[in-house]
Amino acid sequence: METHPPVRYERAVRKAQADGRVPALAVALHRADRDPWVLTVGDSGNPAHPLGPGTRFRIGSITKTFTAVLVLQARDDGLLDLDDPIAKHLSVPAHGDATVRRLLSHTAGFQREPYGDIWDTLRAPDDGEVLAQLDRAERVLPNGRRFHYSNLGFAVLGQLVAKLRGRTWAEVVTERVIEPLGLGATTLHPPREAAVGYVVDDFSDAARPEPQTDLGGAGPAAQLWSTAGDMATWGAFLADPATVDPNGKVLAAATLDEMRFPATVTHEALWLDGFGLGLIVEPQGRFVTHVGHDGAMPGFRAAAYGRRGGDGLPPGLGCAVLGSSGTARVINELVHDLLKLAVELDPAEISPWRIAPPAPEEYRSILGHWYSEGTPLVFAWHGGALQARLADGAADVPPAIFEPLPGRPDVLRTVSGRETGELLRLSRDSSGTVVRMHWATYRVTRVQDGFDGGPASAGGFDA
Incomplete structure (x- = not known):
């Protein structure tokens, strides 16, 4: 330097x-x-x-x-x-x-x-x-x-x-x-x-x-x-x-x-x-x-x-x-x-990474890989907020960041990044685990599927 x-x-x-x-x-x-x-x-x-x-x-x-x-x-x-x-x-x-x-x-x-x-x-x-x-x-x-x-x-x-x-x-x-x-x-x-x-x-x-x-x-x-x-x-x-x-x-x-x-x-x-x-x-x-x-x-x-x-x-x-x-x-x-x-x-000093509190319990089942429109996404919790990135996106692309609506923890607003302004809606099973989401009305699932809901791995094309 x-x-x-x-x-x-x-x-x-x-x-x-x-x-x-x-x-x-x-x-x-x-x-x-x-x-x-x-x-x-x-x-x-x-x-x-x-x-x-x-x-x-x-x-x-x-x-x-x-x-x-x-x-x-x-x-x-x-x-x-x-x-x-x-x-x-x-x-x-x-x-x-x-x-x-x-x-x-x-x-x-x-x-x-x-x-x-x-x-x-x-x-x-x-x-x-x-x-x-x-x-x-x-x-x-x-x-x-x-x-x-x-x-x-x-x-x-x-x-x-x-x-x-x-x-x-x-x-x-x-x-x-x-x-x-x-x-x-x-x-x-x-x-x-x-x-x-x-x-x-x-x-x-x-x-x-x-x-x-x-x-x-x-x-x-x-x-x-x-x-x-x-x-x-x-x-x-x-x-x-x-x-x-x-x-x-x-x-x-x-x-x-x-x-x-x-x-x-x-x-x-x-x-x-x-x-x-x-x-x-x-x-x-x-x-x-x-x-x-x-x-x-x-x-x-x-x-x-x-x-x-x-x-x-x-x-x-x-x-x-x-x-x-x-x-x-x-x-x-x-x-x-x-x-x-x-x-x-004279760049800014690099601050050391430090252990932080985990994601709130109601959002922990979101973390990890999901798919939407056939595209892989990664949801994570950093800096005290829920974030999402394209799984294969460049590291310098800012993530989407979400904030829950007041009194509605299962409905979050995208406050910056991809789809700014749009809602992320969470769907849970009987145990409270998030099993599906809708982001800007597009379905977000744990497995890759088509728009008809069928898994991509099942194929189904009739030659």
Whole structure:
């Protein structure tokens, strides 16, 4: 094993800063079993506040993940349903049939930006104008047709949350996400410690400072500023909330599971990434994903992701890369490279196996080999839960996990893995032994049989 992983991390960061010609680059790795690792390279452009761990960068569209969390909080609090049309909650002059779920997954067909050439004028609409001008904004694609990224959609979601909570979006995101998670360096506006953002000339080493604008009513799409340390923590929260928010103060872990499930791919022919409910999901190989978001604003690029799945994964692994160049795409690549390096060079410690209590008596007769649809299955009890796997399946495929329904021990719900959501029903003989099961209504038996109930070993084909 690599004895000094930070040396490799540092080299990767310094190479990215030099190759990408990023005036200031700040990087952080967060994991629950180590102290944070933070590195800054370059010059902040702010003489009063030299570059360091406390330097703030604009994080752009990473802000959308905060807005998405606020929307799911409102859903969990019973204030909305994800399939509600926005007109149920907001007075809008057009496009009121767009659903909350479609806006979260960028499949509502909204044009990319709010009405007007805001990147020419650098004047953003205020809260009221975002909604009042919806009749001037196009629905560039039919609802649900395909992925089309829209800042306007998230601006509307921010106004929705504000309306439901009776506060401004800025107040809600501060009170319900930033403060509870202790993200003290994450702010709505640039503080004194802010880096200067630049456009770096393609054909020389010159760079021009970019203007910064308040996004007003479009703020829920891209307003926030932060540090690499805060954003690495945020990436860890999105991937493994139990390590950052163990009591679910901000959002239940099950809700984040829902947000991470891909609702659409971003390109119909290149399935390189997907979009969940406000989150980008990037596959990294078998059963490994990076979840989070990228950001871009004049003079800045940013990326914050957490890693899920795979052998050696440390708990709560998140990474953020923030830079003061609006054109440095290397930032969006470096975050994924560092997450991979963290697992390769410094994997999680291997916990020793220990003897545990046996399966509850009412489930012991289930353990072992069964068949369903002629396919062999293995039912086992591990980690305090009943599990099932294909007998000949790859070892790294997650098992199906079951939980009994309240007060009904012989009816269990599949809570993850194969057939998630379906019921497993147990049938017992007079002694209480489980002799047959039905999983997703398919018969499960100890011996291999056909759909007519006859044993496969008996043959019966008449030539």
